[in-house]
Amino acid sequence: MNGALAGKLALVTGGSRGIGAAIARDLAAAGARVVVNYRAQYEAAAAVVAHIAAAGGTAEAVAFDVADGEAVDVAVHDIAVRLGNVDILINNAGVSADGLILRTSEEAWDRVLDVNLKGVFNCTKAVTRGMMRARAGRIVNISSVVGFMGNTGQSTYAAAKAGVVGFTKAAARELASRDITVNAVAPGLIATDMLEGMQAAARDMVLALVPLRRLGTPEEVAAAVTFLAGPGGAYITGQVIHINGGLYV
Numbered sequence: 001m002n003g004a005l006a007g008k009l010a011l012v013t014g015g016s017r018g019i020g021a022a023i024a025r026d027l028a029a030a031g032a033r034v035v036v037n038y039r040a041q042y043e044a045a046a047a048v049v050a051h052i053a054a055a056g057g058t059a060e061a062v063a064f065d066v067a068d069g070e071a072v073d074v075a076v077h078d079i080a081v082r083l084g085n086v087d088i089l090i091n092n093a094g095v096s097a098d099g100l101i102l103r104t105s106e107e108a109w110d111r112v113l114d115v116n117l118k119g120v121f122n123c124t125k126a127v128t129r130g131m132m133r134a135r136a137g138r139i140v141n142i143s144s145v146v147g148f149m150g151n152t153g154q155s156t157y158a159a160a161k162a163g164v165v166g167f168t169k170a171a172a173r174e175l176a177s178r179d180i181t182v183n184a185v186a187p188g189l190i191a192t193d194m195l196e197g198m199q200a201a202a203r204d205m206v207l208a209l210v211p212l213r214r215l216g217t218p219e220e221v222a223a224a225v226t227f228l229a230g231p232g233g234a235y236i237t238g239q240v241i242h243i244n245g246g247l248y249v
């Protein structure tokens with residue numbers, strides 16, 4: 001497919017639904033070949049791949065758990081052998097386990113940190129060698145407005161998403177000499193399944209604080225990610241783009 005990302009190979013973690021699916025579709029529309037990672041939802045990932053193919057793009061679904069470093073290494077090695085080095089990594093996979101601190105188990109803490117933060121480290125580490133050799137690469141991490149503002153009942157998620165920002169800045173400095181850019185986007189309230197898990201009262205309370213007075217869409221997040229992954233993002237690194245309708249300014 002023609003487009004600004006023609007010839008590039010993109011890996012989108014957690015690309016089977018929500019924001020990740022929108023990012024996968026958008027990168028493919030810009031010409032990238034896309035690997036849609038999923039953990040368990042094969043049908044959903046296959047539907048994203050089929051959607052991209054129907055639009056004239058190229059994609060395939062690849063299963064691994066981003067929290068499992070060994071599984072990530074094996075998958076990225078297999079992708080490199082079959083499809084080539086990953087040029088664009090979008091660390092999108094995420095989970096939340098909301099609850100007050102006093103009611104949060106150590107297991108819940110570990111799982112949220114393992115997927116949202118260690119997963120970013122695992123996937124970044126796995127693609128970095130190929131990007132360094134190519135002396136080019138784009139990495140975009142999905143943080144959250146909650147990592148900047150905090151939120152009652154989201155201590156684990158806030159800690160992980162703030163951690164993603166620190167990791168983004170450190171990685172940006174470390175990899176810049178090889179022309180690899182590392183940025184983050186921090187979505188606010190976006191209409192996806194993840195938001196369905198939030199209590200309606202809590203969601204309405206936060207929505208009342210959004211100056212643009214509506215939820216964002218996955219496509220609006222995807223547009224910023226594709227920008228950072230494309231030619232327009234070439235001189236941007238270590239930054240966070242906030243996509244939140246003014247919720248946090």
Ligand SMILES: NC(=O)c1ccc[n+]([C@@H]2O[C@H](COP(=O)([O-])OP(=O)(O)OC[C@H]3O[C@@H](n4cnc5c(N)ncnc54)[C@H](O)[C@@H]3O)[C@@H](O)[C@H]2O)c1
Nearest residue numbers: 014016017018019039065066092093094144187190192194
């Ligand atoms: N929806 C929002 O309002 C919002 C706001 C800010 C940030 N975010 C972030 O955006 C990202 C996408 O969120 P979403 O709303 O689309 O959520 P979602 O729950 O709809 O999608 C999350 C995706 O991650 C995948 N995933 C979960 N654990 C995984 C693992 N261990 N390995 C591989 N894949 C895994 C899921 O299968 C799913 O495809 C997440 O990082 C989330 O924290 C979402």
